[in-house]
Amino acid sequence: MSATALLTFAQFEQLPDAPGKRELIEGELVEMPPPLDHHTLTAQAILFLLGKVLGEARVRMEGGYKIGGNWVQPDVSVTRPDQPREGGYLAGAPMLAIEILSEHKSAQAVEAKLDLYFDNGASEVWTVSRRRVSITVYRQDEAGTRTSVRITGEYTPEWMGVAIRPAELIVP
Numbered sequence: 153m154s155a156t157a158l159l160t161f162a163q164f165e166q167l168p169d170a171p172g173k174r175e176l177i178e179g180e181l182v183e184m185p186p187p188l189d190h191h192t193l194t195a196q197a198i199l200f201l202l203g204k205v206l207g208e209a210r211v212r213m214e215g216g217y218k219i220g221g222n223w224v225q226p227d228v229s230v231t232r233p234d235q236p237r238e239g240g241y242l243a244g245a246p247m248l249a250i251e252i253l254s255e256h257k258s259a260q261a262v263e264a265k266l267d268l269y270f271d272n273g274a275s276e277v278w279t280v281s282r283r284r285v286s287i288t289v290y291r292q293d294e295a296g297t298r299t300s301v302r303i304t305g306e307y308t309p310e311w312m313g314v315a316i317r318p319a320e321l322i323v324p
Contacts, residue, residue, distance in 0.1 A: 157181075161221045173214065176223040177264055184256045187227075191252055193323040194282060195227045198250060201321065202230060205314050217242045219272045224265060227252045227280075232273075245272040252280045266290060270298065276309070280322060287318050 158179035167174070167181075175182045187195075195213055203211045210233070216225045218241040229246035236243045249269045251262060262279060269277050270292040277290045289307060292298045308315045 161218070161223065164223060173225055174223075175225055176221070177261075177268065178222065182261065187254070190282065190323045191227075191254060194252055194280060194321060195250075197321045197323065198228045198280070201314075201316070202228065202312075205312055206230060212246075215242065215246075217244065217246060219243070219245055219268055222268060224249075224268065226250055226265075226269075245269045245274040247274065248276050248278065249274055250278045250280060252282070266298075275311070280318070282322050282324060285318050285322050285324075287316065287321075 159176060159181055160179070161176060164174075164176045164181065170183070172186050173184045175184075199211055199213045210231045212226075212229045212231065214225045214227060215229050215231075216223060217229070218238055226246065226249035228250040230248040231242060232244075232247040235246070245268070249265070251257065251265065253262070266277055270290075275291070279288045279290070280286075281288070284302075285304065287303045287307065288300050289303060289309075290298060290300045303316070303318060306315045306317050
């Protein structure tokens with residue numbers, strides 16, 4: 153990842169197209185190279201599973217969310233049933249944000265995104281580790297206490313009712 157001078161969202165919107173993915177977090181432009189094929193295949197496997205259960209209209213792959221002056225694009229996300237829009241963009245955090253870990257996402261960058269998601273209404277955030285063949289599920293209660301659990305076997309989210317098995321979703 154590389155960072156440049158602080159930008160406003162209006163300045164961010166005016167940037168020319170470039171390969172890869174861009175996010176704006178606390179005014180900092182974060183640029184990532186295009187994902188490798190195994191990253192994309194893992195994202196697609198998660199997208200297809202969630203789409204079957206929740207309906208394709210609520211599940212996004214690299215869908216963008218405007219959160220205040222920030223812009224984030226989780227690898228996969230599930231919108232809230234009443235997800236607001238602002239200026240044509242999805243506004244606020246998604247119900248579920250899923251970040252697939254890679255050498256381009258530092259622990260500090262992931263932590264900043266966890267804070268941004270939870271501070272703006274996310275119910276859960278998952279980080280997917282291809283190296284460990286696991287999914288770490290983060291939740292935050294109303295008091296702000298964050299918990300996490302690493303799933304290597306099977307996980308059935310209450311809101312989903314279908315088991316998630318990392319070994320079946322993660323492409324090595």
